[in-house]
Amino acid sequence: MKNKQVKIIIILGLLTGLVSGCYYDNVEFLYPNQNSCDTTNVTYNGKIAPLLQTNCNGCHSQSSASGNVVLEGYSNVKAQVTNGKLYGSISYAQGVSPMPKNGTKLSDCDISNVKRWIDAGAPEN
16 A cells, blocks of 8 residues: 555656646747847948848849839939838838839838838938
């Protein structure tokens, strides 16, 4: 009888250790800001120009001005900011041709960075 009780206590102890030792790590809980978007310190030279170079200048450069839109150089970009077409096209606003044409829409983070820069007056920095 005593031997049986000892076996039950050992089995219960092992099961308790096994159950309490297993848990599920939730990445979003452990690393909540892993996929966050950094919209601080958005500058033309630091974020906007490289974004345009990567996603827009293939069709909108000095040598290839699709739709007569050039997004190479600050003054050209500023003109598209002023007329509302830069943000309108990347945010797929109604009445503006969505860009990139036949491509994947820019990420929400990239669009937020452009919006932040525009809202700050689109400085040449």
